[in-house]
Amino acid sequence: MKMFSKKLLLVLLVLVVSFSIVFAGCAPKKAPQQNNNQNNQQNQQQNTQKEVTIQIYFPVSTLAPEAKLLDSYAAAFHKEYPNITVKPVYSGGYTDVEKAIKTVINGGGEPPALAIMLATDLYDLIDAGYIVPLDSYINSMPNGQAYLNDFFPQFLANSKYEGKIWSIPFQRSVALMYYNADLLKENNLPVPDSWQSLAEVTSKLTKKDKDGKVVRWGIEWPSGWPYWLFQPLAIGNGTNIFKGPAQMNFNDPRVIEAVQYYIDLSHKYHAMPEGVQKNWNTAVPDFENGRAAFILHSTSGLNGILQGSKFNVGVMAVPGKKKGTYATVTGGGNIYMFKNVPKEKQDAAWKFIEFVTQPKYVADFSINTGYIATRKSAYDLDVMKQHLKEVPQAAKVKELLKYAGPEFSCHDLAQVRNIFHKYLQAAYNGQMTPKAAMDEAQKEAQAILKDFQNP
Amino acid sequence: MAKTVVNKHADLKSSIIPWLLILPTFIVVLMFTAWPTVLSIYQSFFRLKLNVPRFRVPTFIGLQNYVELFKSPTFHQVLWNTIIYVAGVVPISVILAFLFALLVNRAIKGIGFIRLGFFYPTILPMVSAATVWMYFFTPNYGLFNLFLQWFGYHGPQNWTGNPHLALLAVMIVAIWKSAGYFMIFYLAGLQNLPTDVFEAADIDGVNYLQRLWYITFPLLRRTTLFVTTIAFIDGFQIIDHIFVLTQGGPSDASNVLLYYLWEMRFNYQDVGKSAALTVILVAFILIFTIGNFALSERKEDRRVA
Numbered sequence: 001m002k003m004f005s006k007k008l009l010l011v012l013l014v015l016v017v018s019f020s021i022v023f024a025g026c027a028p029k030k031a032p033q034q035n036n037n038q039n040n041q042q043n044q045q046q047n048t049q050k051e052v053t054i055q056i057y058f059p060v061s062t063l064a065p066e067a068k069l070l071d072s073y074a075a076a077f078h079k080e081y082p083n084i085t086v087k088p089v090y091s092g093g094y095t096d097v098e099k100a101i102k103t104v105i106n107g108g109g110e111p112p113a114l115a116i117m118l119a120t121d122l123y124d125l126i127d128a129g130y131i132v133p134l135d136s137y138i139n140s141m142p143n144g145q146a147y148l149n150d151f152f153p154q155f156l157a158n159s160k161y162e163g164k165i166w167s168i169p170f171q172r173s174v175a176l177m178y179y180n181a182d183l184l185k186e187n188n189l190p191v192p193d194s195w196q197s198l199a200e201v202t203s204k205l206t207k208k209d210k211d212g213k214v215v216r217w218g219i220e221w222p223s224g225w226p227y228w229l230f231q232p233l234a235i236g237n238g239t240n241i242f243k244g245p246a247q248m249n250f251n252d253p254r255v256i257e258a259v260q261y262y263i264d265l266s267h268k269y270h271a272m273p274e275g276v277q278k279n280w281n282t283a284v285p286d287f288e289n290g291r292a293a294f295i296l297h298s299t300s301g302l303n304g305i306l307q308g309s310k311f312n313v314g315v316m317a318v319p320g321k322k323k324g325t326y327a328t329v330t331g332g333g334n335i336y337m338f339k340n341v342p343k344e345k346q347d348a349a350w351k352f353i354e355f356v357t358q359p360k361y362v363a364d365f366s367i368n369t370g371y372i373a374t375r376k377s378a379y380d381l382d383v384m385k386q387h388l389k390e391v392p393q394a395a396k397v398k399e400l401l402k403y404a405g406p407e408f409s410c411h412d413l414a415q416v417r418n419i420f421h422k423y424l425q426a427a428y429n430g431q432m433t434p435k436a437a438m439d440e441a442q443k444e445a446q447a448i449l450k451d452f453q454n455p
Numbered sequence: 456m457a458k459t460v461v462n463k464h465a466d467l468k469s470s471i472i473p474w475l476l477i478l479p480t481f482i483v484v485l486m487f488t489a490w491p492t493v494l495s496i497y498q499s500f501f502r503l504k505l506n507v508p509r510f511r512v513p514t515f516i517g518l519q520n521y522v523e524l525f526k527s528p529t530f531h532q533v534l535w536n537t538i539i540y541v542a543g544v545v546p547i548s549v550i551l552a553f554l555f556a557l558l559v560n561r562a563i564k565g566i567g568f569i570r571l572g573f574f575y576p577t578i579l580p581m582v583s584a585a586t587v588w589m590y591f592f593t594p595n596y597g598l599f600n601l602f603l604q605w606f607g608y609h610g611p612q613n614w615t616g617n618p619h620l621a622l623l624a625v626m627i628v629a630i631w632k633s634a635g636y637f638m639i640f641y642l643a644g645l646q647n648l649p650t651d652v653f654e655a656a657d658i659d660g661v662n663y664l665q666r667l668w669y670i671t672f673p674l675l676r677r678t679t680l681f682v683t684t685i686a687f688i689d690g691f692q693i694i695d696h697i698f699v700l701t702q703g704g705p706s707d708a709s710n711v712l713l714y715y716l717w718e719m720r721f722n723y724q725d726v727g728k729s730a731a732l733t734v735i736l737v738a739f740i741l742i743f744t745i746g747n748f749a750l751s752e753r754k755e756d757r758r759v760a
Contacts, residue, residue, distance in 0.1 A: 099721060106505075127506045128724065214595065224616065224704070273594060276616035276705040282593055291595075412506060414722035422529075425705040429618050451507050 052348040053085040055112035057101065059094040059333060066171075069368055077355050084348045094118050094333065101338075105130060111338040113349035116170050119158035119334045120409035123245050126161060127411060127452075131336045133164040137350040150375045154330050157406045161245070167334035168353055169374040171365070173299040174317075174328045174404050175232050176397065180293050181312035191316065194323040195236070195261055198294075202271035205293035218271030219294035220286060221262065224278040226424050227408050227417060228331060229296045233258035235405035236320030236327035241420065245410045246452040250420060251435070251442040257321075259427050259434035275429045284308070298331060299397050302370040306393060315393045317403040326403045332371065363387075372397060411452040419444045492737055498730035505724035513727070520731040529707055530715070536622055537712040537739075540629075541690040548630045549679070549686055552637030557667075559638070560645045570642075577636040585696035588628050589615070592700070621701050621709040628696045633689060637682045644678035645671070680751045687743050691736060712736050 056074075060066040067090050074086040089112065091097045097115055104111050117125070125131045138144040148156065148165065155169035183205060184191065192198035202218025209215050222229055227241070234241050237254040249255060266272040273279075279286070284301055286292040288308040296318070297305075306313055317326035335353055337346060355361070359378040366373035367387045378384055379398065388395035410416050423441035426432045432440070499520055504510040524530045559570045576584060591599040592614040600612045611617050614624040648671065656666050672679075694714045697703060703710035703718070710718075713736060720729035 102721065102724075124506050124724075127508055129508070129511070225702070273613065275613055278589075278613070278616040278701075279593075281589070412723070414718070414724075418718070418722075421704065422706045426618075429616075429705055431618060431706065451510070 050083045051085075052083060052344050053087060054114065054345050054349050054352065055087050055089055056335075056349075056352070057089045057091050057097045057112050057115035059092070059097045059116055060090050061092055062090045064090070066369060069365060073356050073361055074352075077352055080355065081348075081351060084351065086352050101130070105340075110341060113338060113341050113345045114352065115336055115338070116333040117336055119155070119167065119169070119172070119330070119332060120407050120413060121336075122158055122161060122166055122334075122409060123411045124413050125336060126166060130338060131166055132339050132346070133166050134168065134337060134350070134353075135164050137353075138165060141354070150377050152372075152374060152376065152401060154401055154404045154406070155372075155374050158330070158409060159334060167336045168357060170333055170335045170357075171300075171369070171371045172330060172332035172334075172374050173371055174330055174397070174400060175229055176297060176299045176302070176328065176400070177316050177318050178287060178295050178297060178305060179314045179316065180287070180290070180309075181314040183290075183293050183311070184314075191314065192319050194319050194325070195321045197323075198319045199261075199265055199269045199271060202265070202294055203269040206271050214273075216290060217273060217286070217292045218269075219265065219296075220279055220283045220292040221265070221272055221277060221296045222280040222283055223262075223276050223425065223428055224280055225421070226276070226428070227420055228329060230258070230262065230424060231329040231405065231408060232296075232318035232327045233261060235329060235403075236318055236325060237261075238321075240405050240408075242408055242410055246449045248410070248416065248420075248442055248445045248449070250423075250445065251438040256434045256438050259424065259438065261321075263428065263430075263434070276425050299372060300332070300370050302393060302397065304370070306391065313393065315396050315400075317400045326400070328400055328404045330404045330407050366394075370394075372401065410449065412448055415448055416445045419448070492733075495730040495733040495737075498726060499728075499734050501727050501730075503726040505726060516727070520727045524728060524731055524735075529710075532707050533710050533712060533715045536708070536710055537691070539622060540626055540711050541687065543626050544629045544633070544690045545683065545686045548634045549637055549682055551630065551634040552682065553641050553675075555634060555638040556641030556645055560642055573638055574635040576632045576634075577639075579632075581632060581693065581695035582699055584632055585628060585699035588624075588631075588696070589700055592624060615701050616705055618705050618708040621705060625697050625700055625709050628700065629690070629693065632696070633686065633693075637686060640678055640682050641675065644675045648674055676751065680747065684744055684747055687747070688740055691740055712739070 058066070058070055060070075067088070070088050070090075074088055077086055078084065089100075091100050094117060097117055098121070101111055101115060101117075111130070138148060141147055151169050155172045156165075159165050159167045159169065179191070183189075184201070187204060189201045189204060190197065192201045198219075204218070205216065206214065206218040207216040231241060234252075234255045237258050239249060239252050239254040241249055241255055243249045266274040280297075283292065283295045283297060284305060285308075287295045288305065288310075290311075302315070317328040319325070320327050335356075337349055337353075341349075357375065359375055359381055360383075362373045362375050363378040363381050363384045365371065366378065367383065373379060373384065379388075388398070408417065408420075420441050423432065423437040423444075427434045427437040498513075500515060500517060501513040502510055502516045502519065503513040555573045559566055559573065579587075588599075591597050594600065594612040597612070597614075599614070600608075611620060614620045652670055652674075653666065656670055661669070691711075691713060694711060694717070697709060697711065697714050701709040703714050712732065716729055716732040716736060719725050719732055
C-alpha cells in the first residue's frame, strides 16, 4: 500500500511537471498571437483616431548628451505631427541595440519601427531578414532623388545593396588624426604629408627620461579593435581591405605593406608602443596630457578633445604612402526600418526619418556632438557657417571627407571581421609575418563567404 | 484495522509534504535548466544560421556541428585556454581563500577591516571591477604595473594586448574577484569547527602545520567540496570581465568556452553550433561536478572504514 501511494505520487508529480512544461512550451507561441490581436485592435483604433506610437532605439546611454538632443527632436516632431508619438529608447552602445533587437525578433516579438545601428550592419540585417528597403518611401517624396543626392556619397555608400536603399545616414564620423600643433612648432617639425614623414616626425617627438622610460609617444594608434583604424593605411596605399560584400582583399600586397608600416612605426622608428595597443580609452587623455603627440581616433571625440586640451589641436587625415596623399575611413550609424512592424507604424517612422534628416536638425546634431553633418545642404545654413568659423577644426573635418574610403562591411560581418582581427593582431604582435597572417586571413574569410557567393 | 488506516494517512502525509515543498523549485529547475539543456542537445544536430538566408530554416545534419568544431583550430585554442583558465583560477582562488580565512580567523583589533578588505572585491559588480582593472593594466603608468615595478618587475606591461599575458590578465582579475567570496565559506567553516579536537591535539604536542594538515583541513573537507564545485562552475560561467578587458583577444589568446559560445550565438548567429558548444560546456561541468563529488564521498567511506 505504501509503495503504491508513493508510485501514485510520483506519477502525479510527473504529470504536473510535464503539464507545466507543455504549458511553458506553448506560452511563447501564444504570446505573439495575443500581441498581434492587440496590435490589430490598436490598429483599428488608430484607423479611427489615427494615433500612432513608434519606438526608435538609439545606441547611446540615457545620460549621454545625445539623449537630450534626440528627446527634443522627438518633441518637436510631435508638435508637427500631433497624432504620432516617437518614443526614443536609449539602449547603451551599438552592441546593446543589436542585442536588444535580436532578442526581440528571435523571441517572436515586434521590433521597434526604427533603430540607429552601424552603417556596416547592412548585409547582416538584410541576410537575417530584419529590415525593409526604403525606396518606395523615397520615390513617393516630391523630390526623392534630390533628397538622396544631398547626402554625402561617402556616407550613402553603406546604404545600397542590390539597387535598393536600406538605410539613411544619421550619426556619421571619420577616422581622424589629432596632433599637438604646439609641439610641432616648438620642434620646428612640418605637418607630415607621407608615411615616411609621419614616421620621422613622430619618431622625433618620442621622448624618453634618463632611465630610458618613454614619457611621450610620438603617436598612439589603438588596435584593440583594429580594422577601422587600420583601413586608412590600406586606403592610403591605394587599395582597401575588401572588394565587395563577399570578396575580401586582405592579402593584397599593398595591404600587407600597410601592415608592415604599422609595425615599422614601433619596431623601426620607435615612435609608438609595440604590439597591439589597447588604448582606445586612454589615447585621448594621453593626448590631452601631453603623453602622446599624435593620436588616431574618431571625429566624434572632437568636441571633447578641443575642450580638454590646453594647446593648439591640429586635425588631419592619415598621410598616405605617396607624398601629398591622404586617407581616412567613414564610420558611425544609420537609421534602419524594421520588418514585421504594422504599416501605420512604418509610415509614421518614415515621417520621422524625413523630419529628423532635415538640414536644420542635421546641422544642430553635428554642432552639438562633433559627428559630421550627413547632408551637403546642412553646411549652407547660417548656424553651420557660424559654427565652422568658431571651430576651424570642424571645417577641416568636412574637407577630409573627400579622402574617406568606405568602411569594411560584408556578409556575416562579425565572423569575417573576427578573422581579420585575429590575424592582423597576430602580425602586430609579431606572432606571424604580415604576409603569412594576411594570406591565412584571406583563406579563412573566403571559406566563410562561400555561402554567399552563389545565392 | 483503524490503527493501520491512521498510519497510512500519516505515511501519505509525511511522504507528500517533502515533495510538495520541493515542487516549486523542481518545476523552475526543469523549465529553466533541464528543458533548455534538452533543447540544446536537440538543436545541436541541426544547421541553423540566422544570417545566412538559405540556412535560416533548420536542417538535420547529424553530428556535423561537432565535427566542424573539433576540426577548427580556433575551437582547439578556446578549449585549451579554458582548461588553463579553470585549472589556474580554481585552485589558486580556493587556496588563497583558505589562507585568507586562516589569516582573518583571529581575534585581533581591527580584523573587521582586513576581512572587509579581502571581501571587498566580491561586492563590486564584475563589469565595474573589470573597468577599473583595465586602467590598472595600462602600460607605463597603470597601478598594477607600478606595483609590479616596485617589486622589481621589468617585463612587458601591455597586459591585455600581449598574447602571452592576456589570458593571465583575465585570470588575475577572476582570482582577485572570487578569492574573497570563497574566504567567507572557509571562515564560516573554521568558526564552526569543534574545539575539543584541537585541545586534544595541543595536549599531544602537535605543531601548527600538523594541526592544519591532519585536523583543520580534513574537517573542512565538506566546505572544500562545496567551494571547489562553486569555483569550478564559476570558472566556466563568469566571463563578464573578458568582455571589458580583452574581448577574447588578441588573436583569441583569452577566448574561453562561454565567450566563444556567446560570439557564436549572438555575433555569428549560428544557433546550431552554439547549441553544440552548450552541450560541450554542460558536459564539462557535469563531469567535474560528479567526479569531484564521487572522489570526496569515496574518501569519506575510507575514513569511516
